[in-house]
Amino acid sequence: MEVLIQDEPAFAHASLTSLSASANTYIRQSKAKNTIKAYQSDWRSFCTWCEERHLSPLPAEPQTVALYLSDMADRGYRTSSIGRHMISIGLAHRTKGFPSPSSDEMVRAVWRGIRNTLGVAPHGKRPILVEDLRRMLQHVPNDLMGLRDRALLLIGFAGAFRRSELVSLNVEDVQFVREGLVITLRRSKTDQEGEGRKVGIPYGSFIETCPVRALQAWLNATGIDSGPLFRPVSKAHDVRNARLSDKTVARIVKRYVRLIGLDQRHYAGHSLRAGLATSAAMAGVSERDIMAQTGHRSPLMVRRYIRDSNLFRSNAAARIGL
Known part of the structure; x- marks a missing residue:
């Protein structure tokens, strides 16, 4: 997630670059470190998946995201993990100024189907009594x-x-x-x-x-x-x-x-x-x-x-x- 700098006059660019770096730091502090790591890992996985199939990860077509989620479900990923990947993809797009493909009805329909098929019951670790x-x-x-x-x-x-x-x-x-x-x-x-x-x-x-x-x-x-x-x-x-x-x-x-x-x-x-x-x-x-x-x-x-x-x-x- 990064703040984008639009084209600006040269005399203002250095100042904006500094402010952008500061803003990006605060963005990274807006969520827990482990959450940020998870989002970054999810995004890397999606990019790798797209590259292997010669598809664009950014911006990604809704159909691409729908196929990616379906593939995750077929490979045995849990519903919670698939849902987090969908959030990560949408977040990466929004922070770069693109609309989130995760909001498309095709993607939402696939997501509902995955939830209905795999279930949404949590798979937490057992308690130590x-x-x-x-x-x-x-x-x-x-x-x-x-x-x-x-x-x-x-x-x-x-x-x-x-x-x-x-x-x-x-x-x-x-x-x-x-x-x-x-x-x-x-x-x-x-x-x-x-x-x-x-x-x-x-x-x-x-x-x-x-x-x-x-x-x-x-x-x-x-x-x-x-x-x-x-x-x-x-x-x-x-x-x-x-x-x-x-x-x-x-x-x-x-x-x-x-x-x-x-x-x-x-x-x-x-x-x-x-x-x-x-x-x-x-x-x-x-x-x-x-x-x-x-x-x-x-x-x-x-x-x-x-x-x-x-x-x-x-x-x-x-x-x-x-």
């Missing part, structure tokens, strides 16, 4: 990497953090108080303007699953007093002065769910966040309190967690004597 987490922590090694993993899993779960939020935390964002921890989340996926919010994490009832004590143990062992909270640890047990990547969070979660016999394909970093919401719903925590912890602005997703948690707790078939 409290009992799963307890079992996972039993496999954490008694070394520096283990201290980090224990703290990361417990803070990620208790705070219901997204993996991007978890790795963005700095020591300066953490305050130890009488009741536990107050973590200031400076920015998140749903808070691109940086208003920030505070998340309270209380002491756990058991030492082995207490997120507050786990984080204190990690900080005490490493001596980290500023900068990134969670960092890479080498095989030689050296702590790097760098920020852990969000992909590493997913790998850590997958490693421990595999150790307790679960299929790692169904779990990732989001399983911690989903796990807190689902476990809280199973424990009868109110929708409002769950949203306060997760930071959800809409109750729709939280209600899905509540419905899932009630599948067997309030089950008609369980009460008829089968």
Whole structure:
């Protein structure tokens, strides 16, 4: 996405170029970095597909986009991915001053057909429940990497953090108080303007699953007093002065769910966040309190967690004597 500079007199061009660069920077900051990366990746895929078939990607004919979406569906892409590609193509056209081919009725008809054929049910990762987490922590090694993993899993779960939020935390964002921890989340996926919010994490009832004590143990062992909270640890047990990547969070979660016999394909970093919401719903925590912890602005997703948690707790078939 870029701001276009129309033909201008030479004396104004340099100034406009500078302003354009500044505007493009703000455009890039208007959405989350991962969202921008996804849009860029989608656009590159579409351009490659068009080049292989000698079709124009920009501007693209509506028929070209319709064929591209159909091909994605035939190749097994999920409805959500296909829909995002359609948005990316339209966005690329609009930022270059072209009408979006995604708005054409032919493309919309193909999109409706794909949704009706493939369905639109979400395919989210499975939640890690409290009992799963307890079992996972039993496999954490008694070394520096283990201290980090224990703290990361417990803070990620208790705070219901997204993996991007978890790795963005700095020591300066953490305050130890009488009741536990107050973590200031400076920015998140749903808070691109940086208003920030505070998340309270209380002491756990058991030492082995207490997120507050786990984080204190990690900080005490490493001596980290500023900068990134969670960092890479080498095989030689050296702590790097760098920020852990969000992909590493997913790998850590997958490693421990595999150790307790679960299929790692169904779990990732989001399983911690989903796990807190689902476990809280199973424990009868109110929708409002769950949203306060997760930071959800809409109750729709939280209600899905509540419905899932009630599948067997309030089950008609369980009460008829089968």
